[in-house]
Amino acid sequence: METAEQIRDRLLARFSGAEIAVVTNPGAAAQHSLLIGHAHARAIAEFLRDDATLKLDQCSNVTGIDWPEKKITETTKATVPDPANPTAPPKVVETKTERVQPGYLEVVYHLYSIALRHGPVILRLRTANRTDQVTVPSLTPVWRACEFQEREAFDLYGIKFDGHPDLRRILMWDAFKDHPMRKDYVEPDDYEWEPTPHGAVHEKAKAHYPVPAAAPVAAAAATEGGVKP
Amino acid sequence: MSDAALPESVTPAPPTDAQRDELRRHGILLTSLQELYTWGNSNSVWPLNFGLACCAIEMIAASMARFDIARFGSEVFRPSPRQADLLIVSGTVTKKMAPQVIRLWNQMPEPKYCIAMGACAISGGPFKQGYNVLKGIDRFIPVDIYIPGCPPRPEALLHGLMELQKKIKGFKISGPDAPRHLRDDQECNCPVPEFGEHDLEPPQNPKVWTAPTIVRKE
Numbered sequence: 001m002e003t004a005e006q007i008r009d010r011l012l013a014r015f016s017g018a019e020i021a022v023v024t025n026p027g028a029a030a031q032h033s034l035l036i037g038h039a040h041a042r043a044i045a046e047f048l049r050d051d052a053t054l055k056l057d058q059c060s061n062v063t064g065i066d067w068p069e070k071k072i073t074e075t076t077k078a079t080v081p082d083p084a085n086p087t088a089p090p091k092v093v094e095t096k097t098e099r100v101q102p103g104y105l106e107v108v109y110h111l112y113s114i115a116l117r118h119g120p121v122i123l124r125l126r127t128a129n130r131t132d133q134v135t136v137p138s139l140t141p142v143w144r145a146c147e148f149q150e151r152e153a154f155d156l157y158g159i160k161f162d163g164h165p166d167l168r169r170i171l172m173w174d175a176f177k178d179h180p181m182r183k184d185y186v187e188p189d190d191y192e193w194e195p196t197p198h199g200a201v202h203e204k205a206k207a208h209y210p211v212p213a214a215a216p217v218a219a220a221a222a223t224e225g226g227v228k229p
Numbered sequence: 230m231s232d233a234a235l236p237e238s239v240t241p242a243p244p245t246d247a248q249r250d251e252l253r254r255h256g257i258l259l260t261s262l263q264e265l266y267t268w269g270n271s272n273s274v275w276p277l278n279f280g281l282a283c284c285a286i287e288m289i290a291a292s293m294a295r296f297d298i299a300r301f302g303s304e305v306f307r308p309s310p311r312q313a314d315l316l317i318v319s320g321t322v323t324k325k326m327a328p329q330v331i332r333l334w335n336q337m338p339e340p341k342y343c344i345a346m347g348a349c350a351i352s353g354g355p356f357k358q359g360y361n362v363l364k365g366i367d368r369f370i371p372v373d374i375y376i377p378g379c380p381p382r383p384e385a386l387l388h389g390l391m392e393l394q395k396k397i398k399g400f401k402i403s404g405p406d407a408p409r410h411l412r413d414d415q416e417c418n419c420p421v422p423e424f425g426e427h428d429l430e431p432p433q434n435p436k437v438w439t440a441p442t443i444v445r446k447e
Contacts (some may be wrong), residue, residue: 185360
């Protein structure tokens with residue numbers, strides 16, 4: 001099968017002006033993927049399905065990913081010569097710049113060819129942000145197998161698929177408002193937070209069940225000057 | 230004959246269990262209405278044909294020849310809640326499924342019993358901290374027997390059924406200790422929760438379940 005770069009070059013030759021980039025996977029699997037712009041996504045998908053050498057006739061998996069906003073700190077080093085004393089060695093000045101990488105939602109499609117027994121070719125589609133521009137083109141008209149999985153991504157991540165024939169929630173009920181797989185989802189506070197040693201649960205248990213003021217254990221530890229665990 | 234020759238009391242003391250067993254060995258059945266009623270109830274507990282997850286597979290295995298739940302009079306799995314006595318909640322109850330489980334419970338006629346089978350039905354189990362799983366069916370309906378396990382083996386289900394039979398045999402048919410269905414002051418139906426915007430509304434039935442008071446040590 002062709003590599004991701006070869007597929008990209010062929011697609012760029014076929015669709016002039018399409019936004020296609022290769023996202024490399026540094027891991028051992030080295031499954032590089034193609035990041036596709038919205039404008040040509042449907043046409044590219046149809047091309048990949050019908051092309052004689054690729055014939056990607058099966059979409060095996062649709063995944064949603066939530067990428068929240070990320071603060072990135074960059075350090076740049078610069079050597080500045082001292083103007084008063086030109087013979088001295090130049091100073092090294094470090095400047096830190098912070099930038100906020102905006103968050104976005106991403107959909108990943110894994111495509112295989114049953115006819116030619118190869119794959120996967122991986123497509124990625126990204127939304128503009130996580131709040132109001134969360135639409136990507138649906139690939140359900142190209143691969144029927146995407147239908148339920150795109151509904152699942154809509155349900156759990158809130159990604160809207162433009163052109164999907166029946167975009168409803170599939171796992172949660174219709175009146176449900178949240179998107180539970182997003183990183184900033186806050187679950188309802190509806191159960192006893194047992195004082196387990198797991199970090200997040202432990203913190204909530206502290207908020208729910210404060211230690212009684214006159215706890216004999218704490219008082220004894222205080223008089224002995226012991227360090228509480 | 231003078232009246233003084235007769236004994237004062239004509240009411241004999243009720244026979245003890247040992248005396249009854251002795252009489253039964255000689256072919257004489259001495260029983261009470263209460264004993265007969267609970268004996269009949271406990272030996273024909275018909276479960277609802279209802280499975281939710283992997284625990285249901287163990288429940289099916291318990292009903293097959295190898296484990297044979299028929300030995301306890303519970304082989305008749307009814308497909309309709311109107312004909313069933315026992316709701317075995319066998320598996321993970323998602324929040325989307327919970328109103329339907331409670332509706333089935335309300336449709337069952339009294340006397341009815343509930344077994345929470347497996348970690349998920351008891352507390353949510355491995356999915357307890359998930360967003361879509363009910364943290365125990367006992368938040369909405371009264372549970373008689375809890376069977377721990379993930380999933381419990383068929384033997385555990387049989388043991389749970391035997392414990393339920395023991396519980397039924399201990400019921401009184403009158404008085405303040407009588408079970409729910411023999412009293413007028415107890416509500417048999419459980420309110421069915423609505424699908425809310427973030428969770429089920431209400432998230433529990435306060436008549437059945439209140440959050441336990443946990444005291445944190447450190």
